[in-house]
Amino acid sequence: MDSSTSTAVEKLCSIRGLLIYESFLKNWDNVQAFQANPDDIVIATYPRSGTTWVSEIVDMIQKDGSAEKCKDAIFNRVPYLESKNEDVFDGVKQLKVMASPRLVKTHLPADYLPASFWEKNCKMIYVCRNAKDVAVSYYYFHLMVPAHENPGTFPDFVKKFMSGNVPYGSWFKHVKSWWEKSESPRVLFLFYEDLSKDIRKEVIKLINFLGKKPSEDLVDKIVNHTSFQEMKKNPSTNYTLLPQNQMNQEISSFMRKGCVGDWKNHFTVALNECFDNHYKQEMKCSTLKLKTEI
Ligand code: A3P
Numbered sequence: 001m002d003s004s005t006s007t008a009v010e011k012l013c014s015i016r017g018l019l020i021y022e023s024f025l026k027n028w029d030n031v032q033a034f035q036a037n038p039d040d041i042v043i044a045t046y047p048r049s050g051t052t053w054v055s056e057i058v059d060m061i062q063k064d065g066s067a068e069k070c071k072d073a074i075f076n077r078v079p080y081l082e083s084k085n086e087d088v089f090d091g092v093k094q095l096k097v098m099a100s101p102r103l104v105k106t107h108l109p110a111d112y113l114p115a116s117f118w119e120k121n122c123k124m125i126y127v128c129r130n131a132k133d134v135a136v137s138y139y140y141f142h143l144m145v146p147a148h149e150n151p152g153t154f155p156d157f158v159k160k161f162m163s164g165n166v167p168y169g170s171w172f173k174h175v176k177s178w179w180e181k182s183e184s185p186r187v188l189f190l191f192y193e194d195l196s197k198d199i200r201k202e203v204i205k206l207i208n209f210l211g212k213k214p215s216e217d218l219v220d221k222i223v224n225h226t227s228f229q230e231m232k233k234n235p236s237t238n239y240t241l242l243p244q245n246q247m248n249q250e251i252s253s254f255m256r257k258g259c260v261g262d263w264k265n266h267f268t269v270a271l272n273e274c275f276d277n278h279y280k281q282e283m284k285c286s287t288l289k290l291k292t293e294i
Contacts, residue, residue, distance in 0.1 A: 007245045010147040012167060018112055019169045020082070021147065027084035030092045034081065036116040039101040041210070042124040043078065046174045047107050047167065048137035049129035050192040052254075056226050056237050057203060058103055058125065061210050065221035073241045078103040081114075088246060107168050109177040121186055123209065126178040129192035130290040131171050131279065132263035132272075135161045139266075140252040142166075146245060155271050162278050172282035179288045193291040196260045199223050228258035261293045 011022040024031075043058060045051040055078040056070065063069040070077065079094035081104050095102055106113060110126075117124070129137075135158055142151040148167075151157040157166075164170030182189035188209045195202045203222050207214040224230065231237040232255040239247055239254040247254060267275065 007146045009149050016112070017169070018109065019165070019167055021167060023084050023086070024082050027082070027090075027092065031082045032114050034092055034095070034114040034116060036114065036120045036122050037100050037102065038120045038122065040104055040117065040120070040122045041101060042104045042106060042113070042117055042122055043127070044106050044108065044110070044113070044124060044178060045127045046129075046134060046171050048134050048141055050127045050195060051105060051107075052237055052239075053195065053226060053231065054125060054127050054190065054206075055103065055105060056231060057206055057222055058210070060222045060225055061207050061212060061218075062101065062103065065218045067221070067225050070225075071236055073236050075239075078105045081106040082108060088242065109169075109174045110181045111177050123186050123188070124181075125188045125190060125206070125209070126182065127190050127192060128175050128178070128288075128290065130260070130263075130292045132267060132275065132292055133192075133260060134171060136263050136266050137256060138166065140256055144248050144252040144254075146248060154266050155268075158267075158271060158275060162275065170282075175288060176283075176286050179286065191290065193260050193294050197294045199226075228255065231255055232258070260291070263292065
């Protein structure tokens with residue numbers, strides 16, 4: 001592919017109230033009709049919540065800790081279900097030709113996931129990250145992915161984020177949709193902040209959830225292979241295999257900072273107060289509690 005080809009800004013379209021990229025919408029019928037297999041494993045997140053991190057951990061678990069078997073690009077090993085982009089991605093097409101057990105990445109809220117995944121009782125992992133760090137990370141993602149409109153200043157972007165006027169809509173609705181499903185033993189609800197605080201514990205949780213034995217050797221291998229430093233320099237996880245017209249990593253790295261609490265470097269006191277008030281309103285009826293620092 002010619003990496004100098006420029007990418008047009010993608011329009012956002014609404015599907016039943018959810019904002020997604022226009023090219024994804026064109027493929028929506030194929031996504032909704034997708035036929036799951038009972039052993040598919042779904043990794044669902046709001047964008048910039050640790051999808052790639054947990055995808056790499058899960059694939060390492062499936063491959064019994066063999067980094068050698070995880071050499072292909074993460075977007076080939078864990079196809080992005082609803083993605084459809086002429087140049088690079090077609091999640092449905094990729095998954096259809098993939099051998100089982102398949103790993104499936106999605107950013108869809110629980111109520112938008114194709115029905116077949118629920119009917120087949122697939123295992124699902126949801127990774128949730130605190131809204132303020134997501135907003136920061138998503139802001140840089142908007143700057144570095146040319147398909148996005150210029151997000152303006154950070155406060156401008158936060159306002160859009162609060163009102164859900166960004167791809168995949170409201171963070172609040174998204175996390176609540178999955179939190180409601182988390183009572184099911186088939187849904188494992190994880191927090192980015194817990195992964196940051198005690199990766200061993202969360203890796204063991206994932207290994208148990210996937211029905212494997214958490215031997216010390218396996219846990220060690222996974223923890224080492226999926227550290228921020230390792231994943232940042234690994235071309236199969238750092239997205240440097242994508243051409244610059246898809247992701248411009250000279251503007252910002254895909255693997256940017258990988259920490260909890262970077263929001264403190266971006267939110268002014270006034271913006272933080274405004275965000276906290278909005279947050280309280282949106283989350284007042286929910287039992288979901290997130291940490292914004294560790
Ligand atoms: P930052 O922009 O805050 O650095 P996603 O994969 O859902 O797009 O999420 C990307 C975010 O997860 C980025 O956050 C990225 O740095 C972080 N991330 C990816 N791998 C990580 C790892 N191994 N450890 C910590 N954070 C990681």
